[in-house]
Amino acid sequence: MTISRRKAIALVGGGVILAAAATTGYRVTRSPQAAVKPWELAGTYAxxxxxALSFALLSPNPHNLQPWLVDLSEPDTVVLYANPDKLLPETDPMSRQITIGLGAFLEVMRIAAAQDGFRVDLDYFPDGFDAKALDTRPIARAVFVKDAAQDPDPLFAHVLTRRSNKEPYDTSRPVSGSTVEVLKAASSDLAFGSTLDAEDIAYFRDLTTKALFVELNTPRTHMESVEVFRIGHKEVDASPDGIDLSGPMFESLKLAGLFDREQAADPTSMSFQAGLDMVAGYCETAMGYVWLTTATNTRIDQLNAGRNWVRVNLAATGMGLGIHPLSQALQEYPEMAAHYRDIHARLAPEGGTVQMFGRIGYGPDLPPSPRWSLEHKIVAS
Structure with missing residues (x-):
């Protein structure tokens, strides 16, 4: 199979890696076809x-932009870069969230390598970093070492079925404290917080809804999302990244002329108002919350937050629990400042940075998110 360069997300060199295979029920009428091939055609690399990279491709990342580039020109080594075309300057001006997504990529790569008896030695930012912006310097250098003492990670079992479940949750089904303890155990080297308290849930339902409304009602931040909308199966197949708006409802609205980018961007349109109602409804079904905090807010903290967050997400998957990151109140642009202060006052009153925050609950099983293949540089052995 060949994949055009237009349908690959990495920039360094040539070659293609497809994402690891999964058995799903995603192929339904008017669903994306090419966009889900990575889930069906690969995962058998020698x-x-x-x-390992074919599994890492399935990692969570902001707006599903898949901001990773890799260089495989050095034997036994993966050098990871950030794709400068996949940043979010309006909602993520410091690229903190993108860095978290890159950390998740590294962790899934490590988990997958461990399954085959490889230890991955990571050197973060070997050429240094800019605290204010990501640049062309490498994010990490990862060396694969065959190690008889390397045990498989049990979380690997959930890599192919992990999702960020952004659907409404079942409000008749509570989450237990013992379930949350499993999530905490998955994030063993970062400060993990959680609540199932009714008063806290009411507070955070309100706060997350208000923060979402700030993002949606601020034209430049909302347009950053609208520009990566993939409306309908044809757009998803043409550009299998960004925000997937396919499925029967969106297909029907698009065909009827009731939903497109122009209407999604217009705050006076029915589509815009329906979008507000939809996201508010999601927030109102939270059955608990989890979060990760760090004492400082360095690039290394952000990578570690991503590594820990994906582990929490994998553990949740293993228990059939939905987890939906709600990052809006954590964003560092002026219009969000009041909500940023509020969530930090509540969750980090002694100082530090809340790196990730999300709602949990039991919801529907989800299809895979569309994924690009991963283009990279290979030197023949």
Whole structure:
């Protein structure tokens, strides 16, 4: 199979890695076809790095932009870069969230490598970093080492079925404290917080709804999302990244001329108002919350937050629990400042940074998110 360069997300060199295969029920009428091929056609690479990367491609990341680039030109080594075309300057002006997504990529790569008996030695930012913006310097250098003492990670079992479940949750089904303890155990080296308290849930339902409304009612931040909308199966197939708005409802609205980017961007349109109602409804079904905090807010903190967050998400998947990151109140642009202060006063009163925050609950099973293939540089052995 060949994949055009237009349908690959990495920039360094040539070659293609497809994401690891999964058995799903995603192929339904008017659903994306090419966009889900990565889930169906790969995952059987003999070369250890390629195999691990085919799983890492399935990691969560902001707006599903898949901001990773890799260089495989050095033997036994993966050098990870951030794709400068996949940043979110309006909602993520410091690229904190993008860095968290890159951390998740590294952790899933490590988990997948461990399954085949490889230890991955990570060197973060080997050429340094800019605290205010990501640049062309490498994010991490990862060396694969065959290690007889390397045990498989049990979370690997959930890599192919992990989702960020952004659907409404079942409000008749509570989440237990013991379930949350499993999530906490998955994030063993970062400060993990949680609440199932009714008063806290009411407070955060309100706060997250208000923060979402700030993002949606601020034209430049809302347009950053609208520009990466993929409306309908044809757009998703043409650009299998960004925000997937396919499925029967969106297909029907698009065909009827009731939903497009122009209407989504217009605050006076029915589509815009329906979008507000939809996201508010999601927030109102939270059955608890989890979060991760760090004492400082360095790039290394952000990478570690991503590594820990994906582990929490994988553990949740293993229990059939939905988890939906609600990052709006954590964003560092002026219009969000009041909500940023509020959530930090509530969750980090002694100082520090709330890196990730999300609602939990039991919801529907989800299809895979569309994924690009991963283009990279390979030197023949």
């Amino acid at each position: 070369e250890p790095r390629q195999k």
